[in-house]
Amino acid sequence: ETGVTQSPTHLIKTRGQQVTLRCSSQSGHNTVSWYQQALGQGPQFIFQYYREEENGRGNFPPRFSGLQFPNYSSELNVNALELDDSALYLCASSADRARQETQYFGPGTRLLVL
Amino acid sequence: AQKVTQAQTEISVVEKEDVTLDCVYETRDTTYYLFWYKQPPSGELVFLIRRNSFDEQNEISGRYSWNFQKSTSSFNFTITASQVVDSAVYFCALGETSGSRLTFGEGTQLTVNP
Numbered sequence: 001e002t003g004v005t006q007s008p009t010h011l012i013k014t015r016g017q018q019v020t021l022r023c024s025s026q027s028g029h030n031t032v033s034w035y036q037q038a039l040g041q042g043p044q045f046i047f048q049y050y051r052e053e054e055n056g057r058g059n060f061p062p063r064f065s066g067l068q069f070p071n072y073s074s075e076l077n078v079n080a081l082e083l084d085d086s087a088l089y090l091c092a093s094s095a096d097r098a099r100q101e102t103q104y105f106g107p108g109t110r111l112l113v114l
Numbered sequence: 115a116q117k118v119t120q121a122q123t124e125i126s127v128v129e130k131e132d133v134t135l136d137c138v139y140e141t142r143d144t145t146y147y148l149f150w151y152k153q154p155p156s157g158e159l160v161f162l163i164r165r166n167s168f169d170e171q172n173e174i175s176g177r178y179s180w181n182f183q184k185s186t187s188s189f190n191f192t193i194t195a196s197q198v199v200d201s202a203v204y205f206c207a208l209g210e211t212s213g214s215r216l217t218f219g220e221g222t223q224l225t226v227n228p
Binding site for chain 2: 042055105107
């Protein structure tokens with residue numbers, strides 16, 4: 001196990017609602033990255049947080065937002081949910097973005113939007 | 115733009131056969147990082163290996179081996195004497211110099227039959 005935890009494990013929401021997903025990074029890691037994985041596809045980069053600031057963002061609309069806390073845990077918030085937001089959301093932590101450290105993934109949160 | 119291509123969508127082998135998973139990448143960076151991850155049905159991405167672009171030495175770890183060829187932009191993964199427990203989706207990923215995003219391929223579903 002990587003030591004990266006995510007909650008909740010599963011979530012069902014309806015279109016238009018808002019959702020918050022949580023991630024605790026591995027001890028000693030200061031960088032958290034979020035990915036969306038649609039069924040049958042590879043993970044797509046959403047954004048990364050390094051020392052509480054956003055560092056890099058993928059091709060996702062502003063309704064996808066995040067936070068990183070002083071203990072380096074992180075949240076992913078999605079507003080105005082759409083059916084296409086149904087996916088596995090993966091969080092990854094790494095020791096230090098500046099050193100291009102390897103990203104270690106958590107078990108993911110499966111989100112279903114009805 | 116970074117791109118990773120895993121041309122093999124699905125591979126099915128019989129236990130004890132050797133199998134090679136192909137990965138071809140595109141990048142304009144002179145320094146970059148390549149990864150292989152395994153995703154079992156549970157969904158968590160398990161880190162297997164990391165290779166830096168300036169290190170072309172091939173690597174063997176037990177039944178796993180990796181062949182990095184910069185000249186052909188390929189980073190192939192071979193499992194020797196496959197086992198049923200190797201059944202999973204395998205992803206090749208490209209990391210950029212900034213240490214932020216990973217760009218994943220679409221994955222190869224490997225099924226090892228007894």
